[in-house]
Amino acid sequence: xxxxxxxxxxxxxxxxxxxxxxxxxxxxxxxxxxxxxxxxxxxxxxxxxxxxxxxxxxxxxxxxxxxxxxxxxxxxxxxxxxxxxxxxxxxxxxxxxxxxxxxxxxxxxxxxxxxxxxxxxxxxxxxxxxxxxxxxxxxxxxxxxxxxxxxxxxxxxxxxxxxxxxxxxxxxxxxxx
Amino acid sequence: xxxxxxxxxxxxxxxxxxxxxxxxxxxxxxxxxxxxxxxxxxxxxxxxxxxxxxxxxxxxxxxxxxxxxxxxxxxxxxxxxxxxxxxxxxxxxxxxxxxxxxxxxxxxxxxxxxxxxxxxxxx
Numbered sequence: 001x002x003x004x005x006x007x008x009x010x011x012x013x014x015x016x017x018x019x020x021x022x023x024x025x026x027x028x029x030x031x032x033x034x035x036x037x038x039x040x041x042x043x044x045x046x047x048x049x050x051x052x053x054x055x056x057x058x059x060x061x062x063x064x065x066x067x068x069x070x071x072x073x074x075x076x077x078x079x080x081x082x083x084x085x086x087x088x089x090x091x092x093x094x095x096x097x098x099x100x101x102x103x104x105x106x107x108x109x110x111x112x113x114x115x116x117x118x119x120x121x122x123x124x125x126x127x128x129x130x131x132x133x134x135x136x137x138x139x140x141x142x143x144x145x146x147x148x149x150x151x152x153x154x155x156x157x158x159x160x161x162x163x164x165x166x167x168x169x170x171x172x173x174x175x176x177x
Numbered sequence: 178x179x180x181x182x183x184x185x186x187x188x189x190x191x192x193x194x195x196x197x198x199x200x201x202x203x204x205x206x207x208x209x210x211x212x213x214x215x216x217x218x219x220x221x222x223x224x225x226x227x228x229x230x231x232x233x234x235x236x237x238x239x240x241x242x243x244x245x246x247x248x249x250x251x252x253x254x255x256x257x258x259x260x261x262x263x264x265x266x267x268x269x270x271x272x273x274x275x276x277x278x279x280x281x282x283x284x285x286x287x288x289x290x291x292x293x294x295x296x297x298x299x300x
Binding site: 021079095099103110 | 187189190193197236237263264265267269286287288
């Protein structure tokens with residue numbers, strides 16, 4: 001399968017963007033864990049799944065996954081108030097973190113892959129989400145640890161055939177959930 | 178005279194952070210009003226004037242560049258400084274914003290000092 005960007009470079013972009021956003025906006029230090037790739041990801045039972053779409057000559061999806069506890073911790077740090085359950089501010093905080101992290105990854109990718117559009121984040125709260133893309137493309141999974149809580153940032157990109165042939169305007173799309 | 182400021186961002190978290198930064202900055206800030214997208218921002222500007230607008234780019238309904246175009250084309254608000262605060266960091270996007278009349282550009286994630294420095298330059 002054709003790789004849009006060398007795996008280690010993509011992982012580097014994701015690590016740098018994630019650590020930078022957590023450090024600058026929340027004052028929290030993430031510990032990077034070993035990255036890997038997968039084609040059919042296991043169901044996500046972390047609790048919070050946030051998705052953005054990329055569009056351009058290469059298109060795909062970015063995901064930010066964390067537990068409810070971690071999402072509340074993120075909202076606490078952004079809003080400077082306590083959150084102990086999933087509410088509007090928690091979903092907003094996770095959506096904005098997704099936007100900042102994957103927006104910065106997108107900026108780095110644009111240097112290699114050309115201009116890309118980024119969708120508004122969609123944040124889901126629940127259990128056992130299964131995400132897939134129609135082309136069975138590979139997801140790059142970059143996990144982090146924060147005080148025993150696992151966070152994952154994932155990216156899946158493939159060449160945008162529709163865009164290449166000019167049949168449709170490029171629009172960001174999300175993986176099916 | 179205190180400067181009234183409009184913050185435009187679809188994230189309540191970012192609006193709240195910017196409110197905090199503005200309150201803590203040693204600037205002559207008056208009333209701070211908020212909008213969740215470009216459409217809400219234009220509605221907020223219908224019956225009032227502000228001295229500064231801080232706007233995100235990537236927003237639903239009307240994005241920050243469309244809002245900037247509308248503001249620069251408006252008789253009443255065309256001279257209001259607009260600082261773009263966004264994850265959109267590519268050179269093309271920055272040049273596009275500047276060509277449309279942005280007064281400055283701050284990339285997310287940002288620090289309070291970065292915002293204060295830009296505001297001091299603009300105000």
